Amino acid sequence: MDKKYTTLGEFIIQKQQDFDYSTGELSRLMNAIKLAAKRISNKVNKAGLVDVTGAYGSQNVQGEDQQKLDVLADEIFIQTLIDRDILCGIASEENDDYIAICDGNGSHNNKYVLLMDPLDGSSNIDVNVSVGTIFSIYRRVSAEGTPVTKEDFLQKGKLQVAAGYVIYGSSTMLVYTTGNGVNGFTLDPAIGTFYLSHPNMKITEGGAIYSINEGNYNQLEENVQKYIEYCRSDEDKKPYTARYIGSLVADVHRNILKGGIYMYPGTTKNPNGKLRLLYECNPLAFVIEQAGGKATDGKNNILDIEPTALHQRVPFYAGSKNMVDKLHEMLVL
Ligand code: P6P
DSSP states (O other), X not given: OOSOOOBHHHHHHHHHTTTTOTTSHHHHHHHHHHHHHHHHHHHHTTTTTTTXXXXXXXXXXXXXXXXXXXXXHHHHXXXXXXXXXXXXXXXXXXXXXXXXXXXXXXXXXXXXXXXXXEEETGGGGGGTOOEEEEEEEEEOOSOTTSOOOGGGTSOOGGGOSEEEEEEESSSEEEEEESSSOEEEEEEETTTTEEEEEETTOOOOSSOOEEEOOGGGGGGXXXXXXXXXXXXXXXXXXXXXXXXXXXXXXXXXXXXXHHOOEEEEOOOSSOTTOSOBIIIIIHHHHHHHHHTTOEEESSSSBGGGOOOOSTTOBOOEEEEOHHHHHHHHHHHTO
């Protein structure tokens, strides 16, 4: 490596003074997420060799078959975070309810809560397709010293203190924001260090990639179908490129780097779509907006939605600003 790369640990310390890291709690939290990401990357990257692929044999609260790595990733994050006395609560896709955390002396003085999808797209592991972790961090709203309440988790996305994702792909990257832009760090597995490889990530306003499961086409509202036809058309532009990996973090990460729009609309079978507001759409919307893009549910900015339930789903349209604006134009026709 011929260029001085800042490590994630150095970056967190550098940023400590220009953010509310003053108590060091958020810094320690980001460092714990970094450690958990390395542990999961190690498991994902040898999934075919150790008994971590395939179904776990139970379903999560969504009624989805849990993969072994779903459960393992959830355990790794929870264990890593709880052991470090930095959170007062955790909510996860893999757990029906949130987990209230006592600090070292049995009280609840920590001030942050974390929501996560510990391993999104895990059904892709068996076929060696990129998967991801998505995380979202808030300050608690309940009184310090008391156990967390559901309200600590049901906060609007615009109140997030930090959010990001880890993509376990051809390389493992951690991408996050604390509201001052987006930065990406690539793991050097030989020495277990994340290096700043993508400083100040920005999504192009244009974009020419659309990402949607077109197998749902017949279940989509007419105006979304019209937008898909617009993407395919060559009337006033070249046809867009269709790219759908079927792994949310991978599709969103590609669109941030290359421009594009990701869509998971409501369908006749699932009017609110498939993606969860609190630990998938909100954190990704925060990152995408900080990178200069947009994220909506087809009407409202994702980050303005008032949550009502831990696992609620919302339609999700996110990516390059001009593409989301064009979609909105067509949705109100
Ligand atoms: P479909 C994975 O289960 C996931 O939550 C996202 O990672 C992915 O984008 C989406 O579901 C794929 O859903 O219905 O297109 O298979």
